[in-house]
Amino acid sequence: MLIRLRSRDGLERIQLEDGASVTAFMLAIQQQLGVPLEQQRISRDPALLTAKDGAGISLLNDYREAPLQSLGVTHGDLLFLLYDMERQVAPAYKPGPLDSNRPFGSKVTMADIIAKQRRVERQDKATVEGVSFDRAAANAFQQYCNSALAFSIKRGGICYGTVGEDNIVRVEFVFEPPQQGSQDELLLERGTPQEAQADFLAGVLGLQKVGWVFCQANKERDWIVSSGELQAMAAMQDEMGPKSVTVLVTWDANDHGGNVHFEAFQCSEQAVQLYKDGWFVPESEPSGISKMRNPKEPNVEQAVIVASKDADSVDNDWFLCACAILDHTGPLLSSFPVENRLIPQSASSLRDHLRKHSSLPYSSRLADLHLLLWLAGQPNLDQADMLAIVEAVREKAELMEGYKVIIDSIAGV
Incomplete structure (x- = not known):
């Protein structure tokens, strides 16, 4: 059973076996709360806590062998404990998540609860068609x-x-x-x-x-x-x-x-x-x-x-x-090997690609972003060169002869 115990320091709880005696109760207080047996004075009378030394108050200590239930103490009852030592007692009430930053005495409204939750709604349709x-x-x-x-x-x-x-x-x-x-x-x-x-x-x-x-x-x-x-x-x-x-x-x-x-x-x-x-x-x-x-x-x-x-x-x-x-079917080719895969891209990949699409104009043969991305990593071509090459691809324009020579040289053709 559970007994609530009020001292001058606060309210605490003691867990006991059903049918426990007063002695067992006092031992539990010593074990669970750390109050020595010799300091414990226990009573059902709240006047115990206001008396100077507990004199004249009926104490359960006088009936140590008696079961608590025989003295009228049952599950959930409130008893009073007096002792001389100094103790720190944890508050019996712990603020819940809805009580943070809430002024003392204010009420928790439904609006307060909802404010700490998020209503999840379904979206009817995507933003694209x-x-x-x-x-x-x-x-x-x-x-x-x-x-x-x-x-x-x-x-x-x-x-x-x-x-x-x-x-x-x-x-x-x-x-x-x-x-x-x-x-x-x-x-x-x-x-x-x-x-x-x-x-x-x-x-x-x-x-x-x-x-x-x-x-x-x-x-x-x-x-x-x-x-x-x-x-x-x-x-x-x-x-x-x-x-x-x-x-x-x-x-x-x-x-x-x-x-x-x-x-x-x-x-x-x-x-x-x-x-x-x-x-x-x-x-x-x-x-x-x-x-x-x-x-x-x-x-x-x-x-x-x-x-x-x-x-x-x-x-x-x-x-x-x-x-x-x-x-x-888009405007780009996708036949050049893709970057960062198990089989790496190479100059032979470029050579095979150019031969495969030899029937196309030169700039159209380069219209593969995987190929262009690989070319951009070659030391023979800088950012300005790549800009000129990609603009020719975009406009389907004739590529400058110098760039053809460089690319063919990289490909080994």
Whole structure:
């Protein structure tokens, strides 16, 4: 049973076995509160605490062998304890998360409670009408994920393209930065000089970052994206703007083997804001549920309201907005080997590419951003040279003879 014990220092509680005697009670006080037996004076009379020395007050100490229940003491009763030593007693009441910075005596209103929670709403539709992926670029990405990696690990890339007046995102080029992938994790090395060079070259061609693409490893799951993937999507959307998208590539197994499947999504605008504000709890294991925590009120257990119910987590699907997925034939080639893959790019790659497209005008043969990005890393060409080459590609103009000689020399033709 539990006995409440009031002393001059505060209110405390003692846990006892049912049927405990006064002696057992006193020993428990000594063990749990640190008050020696010889200092304890215990009574049911509150006058004990105001008397000078407890004289004239009926004490339970006089009935040490008697069970507490025989003296009328039952579970939850309040007794009084007097002693001479100095002690510090922890407050019996501990402020809850809703009491922080609240003046004494003020009331907790429903508005106070709601202010510490975030109502999570579904977004009706994406901010773009759809995503159209250049066929050659899409094929180059999925073929590597399928043939080289067998969808055994995750792989990702940054999408460059345009957003048209029809509000459709058109992906023309995928830059694959250095990265580390596993079945559950994907770490892209961002902000590298190579990525800055890709930004420059794509910009000359009138392209900008419009999102990213990644493939999931071929493992059983019962969700579309994990919490970690959702947070990565929100980070990309925060970086690249509200019109940026995520393209998800998966392996769809069937009786005939399987097919590669492309899907396009955006995060809801609220998901992006929740990510920026630090509401997502990092996941320990991949899951289709995101744990949520109010970063300003971390002790609030159910920090969100979902479908009019208090909750501590949100189904990731709640944050997703599906986009129509289309394809098109863009203005660029995608036959040059892609950067940062297992097989490196080389001068022989350039030679094979130029021969393969020998029927095209020279500037059109160079209309492959993977090739241009590799050329930009060659010591024979500086930024000004690359600007002139890419402008000729953009305008489909005749390339200066000097640049042809340099490029042919690099290729060994």
